[in-house]
Amino acid sequence: xxxxxxxxxxxxxxxxxxxxxxxxxxxxxxxxxxxxxxxxxxxxxxxxxxxxxxxxxxxxxxxxxxxxxxxxxxxxxxxxxxxxxxxxxxxxxxxxxxxxxxxxxxxxxxxxxxxxxxxxxxxxxxxxxxxxxxxxxxxxxxxxxxxxxxxxxxxxxxxxxxxxxxxxxxxxxxxxxxxxxxxxxxxxxxxxxxxxxxxxxxx
Numbered sequence: 001x002x003x004x005x006x007x008x009x010x011x012x013x014x015x016x017x018x019x020x021x022x023x024x025x026x027x028x029x030x031x032x033x034x035x036x037x038x039x040x041x042x043x044x045x046x047x048x049x050x051x052x053x054x055x056x057x058x059x060x061x062x063x064x065x066x067x068x069x070x071x072x073x074x075x076x077x078x079x080x081x082x083x084x085x086x087x088x089x090x091x092x093x094x095x096x097x098x099x100x101x102x103x104x105x106x107x108x109x110x111x112x113x114x115x116x117x118x119x120x121x122x123x124x125x126x127x128x129x130x131x132x133x134x135x136x137x138x139x140x141x142x143x144x145x146x147x148x149x150x151x152x153x154x155x156x157x158x159x160x161x162x163x164x165x166x167x168x169x170x171x172x173x174x175x176x177x178x179x180x181x182x183x184x185x186x187x188x189x190x191x192x193x194x195x196x197x198x199x200x201x202x203x
Contacts, residue, residue, distance in 0.1 A: 042192045047083030051150035053118075056088040058140030062112030062125070064094055069110070070126035072179040075197035076135065077120050079186045080151035087122070091115040091139050113138050113177070121199070124177050132183065133173035143173055148187040160186045165195030 046052065078085035090097060092114035093107035103117040112125045113134055124130050136143040146153040153159060161168035161175060162184040168175060175183055180203075184193040 042194055044079060044082055044084050044191055047081065047085060051085075052080070052083055053086045054088065054139075054141055054149050056090045056115075056139055058091065058136075058138045060092050060094060060109075060111035061130075061134055061138045062128075064109035064111050066109050068114070068123070071114075071123040071203075072126055072177070073199050073203040074122045074124060074177045074179070074181045074183065075120050075199070076122055076132070076177075077182075077184045077194065078148060079184070079191045080148055080188050082189045082191070085149055085151070086118050087115055087120050087135075088139065089115050089118045091122075091135070111138065121197075122177060130177045131173060132175040132177065132185070135177065136173070143185075145171065148172075148185055151187045153187045157187075160190070162186075162193035165193050 076087060078087065089099075089102065089104055090107075092111035093104060093116075094109050096108055097104050098106040105116075112128055113130055114123050115121065116123065122135055133143065136149075141149040143149070143159070145158050148159050159172050161170075161172045163175060164182055172185055175181075177183075180197070180199055182194055182197045184191075186193075
């Protein structure tokens, strides 16, 4: 599991506030001594309740095949109200499903875009050119200029998007789900976006 995923879980459990800023006496390290301060500054607790953990209720995109097949890995992170919004496991799959430690290990079939665990890793069938719009459609959650799942931007504000840590100027729905992309969508207080994600070896 990625270090940031572990960190998010730790923060959710401990409800740690941000710390370890550049002004900290041990610059570059958090008060735990093991988590880099820059990484801790980017972390947020996981939100509690259905708005922060919306279920999968959308359609399977494309042909639902019995095998997962070759896939391209993409990482998508969502933040609202200064909390992590969890992308559900099971998007693009059909039951019955088997799970182990929260990860789907088997499903009746798999569509063109799937999530097997609630870590934000999205698996796109190799050779396809899908966008963030496809993820939200298959998830069954809204994404517009001012809405991110169950959250709306404040008056005069809009959903902010970063790709590889850089601000995306186009529509959030138009961001391409390309191999090893790190995509961050935010509504609410600014969260410093990650620039990359450590994917599993060989993906």
